[in-house]
Amino acid sequence: MQKKYCNYIVYGILRAVIFTVIMLLMFAVIMTFKNVGEKISSMIYLLTTLLSIVYGTVYSSRKINKKGWAIGIIIALLYTVIIYIISLVSGNTLTFGVDRLLRIVLAIVVGMLSGMLGVNLKE
Template sequence: MEKGSNYLSAVEGVLRGFIITVILLLIFAVIMTFVDIGSRVRYIFYVITNILSIMYGVIYAVRRIGKKGWLVGIGVTLLYLLILYVVSIISGNSAAISSYGVKRLLLDLIVGALSGMIAINL
C-alpha cells in the first residue's frame, strides 16, 4: 500500500469506531427510555462502548495497513479520543481533564495498542 492509503485507512478506522459508538449509544438511549438505570451502570456502559469502538476501529485500520499494529492502534485511539473530546467540549462539557480522564486515556491507549498487536497477527 502506498503511504496516503495508510492515513486513509486510519481515518476510516476512526470513522467506523464512531459508527459503533453511535449505534451502541442509540440502543442504550432506547433502553434508558423504558428502564431506570443508575449512574454506575451508565458509567460502565460508556466505558465498554468506548473500548469496543476503539477495538473495532483499530482492528479495521491495522488489518488494512498490515504493519506496525501497536503504533497504528495508538494513533487511531488518539485520533478517536481527540474527536470525542472536541465533540464533548462543543456539547457543553468542561474542558478540564480530571484524574478520571487521565485513567480512561491510559486505559484506552492500552486497549488501542493491544488491539493493534492482536490485529496484526490475525
Template sequence: MEKKNNALYIVQGVIRSFFLTLGLLVIYSIITYFTKPNPQIDSIYFVVITALSVMYGAIYSVKHIKSRGWLVGLLLAILYIVIIYLISVVNGRGFYISTYGMLRIALALFVGTLSGMLGINM
C-alpha cells in the same frame, strides 16, 4: 503513495469507531428509556463503549495496513479520544478531564495498542 493509503485506513478506522459508538449509544438510550438510569452503570457502559469502538477501529485499520500494528492502534486511539473530547467541548461541557476521564483515555490507549498488535496477528 503507501503512506497516504495508511492514513486513509486510519481515518476509516476512526469513522467506523464513531459509527459503532453511535450505534451502541442508541441501544443504550433505548434501554434507559424503559428503565431507570443508574450513574454507576452509565460510567461502566461508556468505558466499555470506548474500548469496543477503539478495538474495532484499530483491528480494521491494521488489517488493511498490515504493519506496525501497535503504532496504528495507538494513533487511532489518540485520534478517537481527541475527537470525543472536542465534541464534548462543542456541546458545552468544557475541557475538563476528571480522574474518570483520565482512566478512559488510558484505557483507550492501552486497548488501541493491544488491538493493533492483535489485528496484525489475525
C-alpha cells in the same frame, strides 16, 4: 506514512465513531424504558469507547498489516480527541481529573493491544 495508510487510519476512526453512535443510541433507547444508575451509565460509556477503539483499530491494522501497536495508539488518541471535541460541542465541560487520565491511558493500551491483534488476525 503513505497516503493509503492514512486513509485506512481515517476509515478506522470513522468506523469507531459510527460504532459509538450506534451503541449510544441503543443505550438511549434502553434508558427510556429503564432507570439506569450513574455507575452503570459510566461503565456502559467506557465499554462502548473501548469496543469502538478495538473495532476501528483491528480494521485499520488488518488493512495496513504492519506496526499494529503504533496504529492502535494513533487511532486511540485521535478517537479520544474527537470524542472530547464532540462532548465539548454538546455542552459538557472538560474537567480533566485522574479518572479522565486513566480513561485515556486505558484507551491507548487497548488500542495498542488491539492493533497487535489486528495485524496477527488471518483473513
